[in-house]
Amino acid sequence: MKNKDIIYNGLKKYFGFDTFKGNQEAIINSILSGKDTFVLMPTGGGKSLCYQLPALLMEGTAIIISPLIALMKNQVDAMRSYSEKDGIAHFLNSSLTKAEIEEVKKDIVSGKTKMLYVAPESLTKQENIEFLRSVPISFYAVDEAHCISEWGHDFRPEYRRIRPIINEISPRPIIALTATATPKVQHDIQKTLGMTNAEVFKSSFNRPNLNYEVRKKTDQIDKEIIKYILSQGRKSGIVYCLSRKKVDDFAEILQANNIRALPYHAGMDAATRSSNQDAFLMEKADVIVATIAFGMGIDKPDVRYVIHYNIPKSLEGYYQETGRAGRDGGEGKCIAFYSEKDLQKLERFMQGKPVSEQEIGKQLLLETAAYAETSVCRRKMLLHYFGENFDLPNCENCDNCLNPKIKVEAKELLITVLEAITALKEKQKAEYIIDFLVGKESSDIETYGHDQLEEFGSGEDEEESTWEVVIRQALLDNYLKKEIENYGILKITKKGKDFLKNPVSFKITKIDEDEDDISDLESEDSDIMASGGVSGGAADPVLFSMMKDLRKKLSKKLNVPPYVIFQPSSLEAMATSYPITLDELQNIPGVGSGKAKRYGKEFVELIKKHVEENDITRPEDLRVKTVPNKSKLKVSIVxxxxxxxxxxxxxxxxxxxxxxxxxxxxxxxxxxTKINIDYFLNEVMSQDVIDDIYAYFKETEKDDLEKAQEELPEYDETEIRLVRIKFFSELAN
Incomplete structure (x- = not known):
């Protein structure tokens, strides 16, 4: 019987299919012919079958190295469902008893077991090495192979030891599989597994059915997500959060709002975690709130939305997680919430790690930030990150393509960038090049003597953000590339060199300016909130304007700055949700019971009158119902x-x-809430300093920490913040 007949008969017999998807047939032929094989295939493309079918057809047992116990169980259950005998597939990990381990070994020795799933930690145990040396092995499959690379989004140091262990057991062909790998990560995987001559099969990373959207994160995020989930009825969705605590808290908030949601993270006991996963797969729960621990290899085809509460720490992680939506080819909505604060938090997490790891983490974060802030097609940018070109001008399924921004000519700017990179001998990263262009005299630039070059400061007329956009677009248009071995260093491509000789039109997205003001109603009072974030705009500009007039009147009467009464972001929220009682007013961000009682009466009367006179239907009372002890930390601080x-x-x-x-x-x-921190201020600051900063806040028209630091250069940020707390507490509360 020919090879082709054997694999098609096997496909029909074991899996019930008549045809293969994409590269599956070629990959299986590569393994059957004993070649090392590298498979790069997006989630939902059918990676598992690429090693499952050859394992069933070949002599001996295939060793499948997999990172998660839950994933192994899921795969083994799936394989057993295709066969009459349970012994066809087993896993070997820390969850098994001694008796169960003996049962597994017996089935392998008898030749029943065609697939053995192991975690890399189990593979390195001496007793397992010795056992596996005594049995015939068909090949090794390294699943989720991106875990090998420090540049991958889920690096596991124990994955680095796979090659030496394989050599110790019995060298056989290797198939490495991953759903996400940049050219850098692919190179790293092949080098570490000693398979640089492998046959490489790379499927397109484009998932046309997925809609990508990035939203600015505001203090209304919980309400926004709840509204969205409720609008989806009983569709399945995943919400990814950064920390385990956030997962637990947000799952509770969703439950309190009548959403069938369950948490999932590595800190839960195995039984609960497994039970929550099964409830989601069996549709007893509609939403899983999870850390990235959830989803690897989970074969649920009808996840209709994936929401990122926090922006992930790498684009690979983001692609992998969004890839869990719409695996059946149906609708898949991917919404990520982005804020500078989240980025800073991720940077803080890296402190204390080895310098090389921090450097890698920083580069990955820069890529993620660029994706979140870009105005170009998100699909084009994602595919470019994975080394794939997307040539259509508009993908028609991302927020930037559905609401395109204005493009402006930037040919001269690109020439300036390329000349700067040439002057720096193509040895620097984007941040360094931007510092060089704007003429920033950093210690590195001075050490290298680059401040003496003619091109130093050649771009000082433009903002740093403009140069970021030019470099990002030049990478996307293949005028520049990032060096694989030394990640982040920019090189000029042949297309870039041709452009320098013969410049053609090069367009970038126009950067929006003056985004600080809500509806441009009153320029003197910007919408930069106390936290420094830019507000998103009021739903009812007329009411917003009336409330600002009322606030100004009260501020004159009480002799306090307007922002002391209510922050602009609080007014904006009022002009969106129309609170008409003091109780409702307390649901507005930044308004506690003290503030509501002190200033609220006139505001709710004004809102109520406006609603009645204009026959306004208020938004459905979707108030994020909180759960007990949510403010435990704040109470204990007070x-x-x-x-x-x-x-x-x-x-x-x-x-x-x-x-x-x-x-x-x-x-x-x-x-x-009114508090008194005088006891602490008097210990750490002199009375003169306190009085000076206090007087500044009493006179200034808006609460802007950055401006305060500019106006009070002799004091540090901590001193200013401490006195601002005293000021707010005494005058606003």
Whole structure:
């Protein structure tokens, strides 16, 4: 019987299919002919079958190295469902008893087992190495192979040891499979597994059915996500959060709002985690709130939306996680929420790690930030990241293509960038090149003597953000490329060199300016919130304007700056949800019971009158119902301040850094709770300093920390924030 007949008969017999998808047949032929094989195939493309079918057809047992116990169980259950005998597939990991391990070994020795799933940790145990040396092995499959690379989104150091262990057991062909790998990661995987001569099969990373959207993260995010999930009825979805605590908290919030949601993260006990996963697969739950631990290899075809509560730390992670939507080819909505604060948090997580790891992490974060902030087609940018060109001008299924921004000519700017890179001998990364262009005199630039070059400062007339856009677009249009071995260093391509000799039109997206003002209603009072974030715009500009007039009138009467009464972001939220009672007003961000009682009466009367006169149907009362103990930390901070506990000691006892402690205290006073931190101020600052900063806040027209630092250069940020807390507490609450 010919090879072709054997594999088609096997496909029909074991899996019930008549035809293969994409590269599957060629990949299986490569393994059957004993070649090392590298498979790059997006989620839902049918990677598992590429090693499952050859394992069933070949002599001996295939060793499948897989990173997660839950994933192994899922795959083994699936394989057993295709066969009459359970022994056809087994896993070997820490969840098994000694008796179960003996049963597995017996089935392998008898030749029943065609596939053995192992975690890399189990593979390195001496007793397992010795056992596997005694049995015939058909080939090794390394699933989720991106875990090998430090540049991959889910690096596992134990994956680095796979090749030496394979050599120790019995060298056989290797198939490495991953759903996400940049050219850099692919190179790293092949080098580490000693398979640089492997046959490479790369499928397109384009998932046309997925809609990509990035939204600015505001303090209304919980409400926004709940509204979206409720609008989806009983469709299946995943919400990814950065921390385990956030997963638990947000799952509870969704449950409190009548959404069938369950949490999933590595900190839960195995039984609960497995039970929650099964509930989602069996449609007893509609939403899983998870860390990235959830989803690897989970074969649920009808996930209709994937929401990222926090922007992920790499584009590979983002692609992998969004890839869990619409695996059946149907609708798949991918919404990511992005804020600078999340980016800073991810950077903080890297502190304390080895310098090389921090450098890698920083580069990956820069790519993610570029994706979140870009105005070009998101699909084009994602595919470019994975080394694939997308030539259509408009993908018609991402927020930037559906709402395109204005393009402007930037031919001269690209010439300036290419000349700067040439002057720097193509040895620098984007951040360095931008510093060089704008003439920033950093220690590195001076050390290398680059400040003496003619091109230094040649781009000082443009903002750094403009140069970021030019470089990003030049990479997408293949005028520049990033070197694979030394990640991040920019090189000029042949197309870029041709452009320098004969420049052609080159367009970039126009950068929006003056985004600080809500509806341009009153330029003197910008919408930059206390946190420094830009507001998203009020739903009812007429009401917003009336409330600002009322706030101004009250500020004159009470002799306090307008922002002390209500922050612009709070007014904006009022002009969106129309609170008409003091209780409803307390659901507005930044309005606690103290502030509502002190200033709220006239505002809710104004809103009520406006609603009645204009016959406004208020939005459905979708209030994010919180769950008990949500404000436990804030309550304990207020109690500790009442006991006069020093704020630095308090931060240490809560396991947070001092800046985070200040942010918590700021949130407490902004929501209207009155506290007294004089005992701490008097210990760490002189009365003159306190009086000087206090007077500044009393006179300024808007609450802007950056502006305060500019106006008060002799004081550091911490001193200014501490006095601002005292000021707010005394005058606003």
């Amino acid at each position: 109690q500790a301040i009442d006991r006069k506990v020093a704020l630095d000691d308090l931060a240490e006892s809560k396991g947070i850094d001092f800046n985070e402690m200040l942010s918590e205290v700021e949130a407490i006073v902004y929501s209207g």
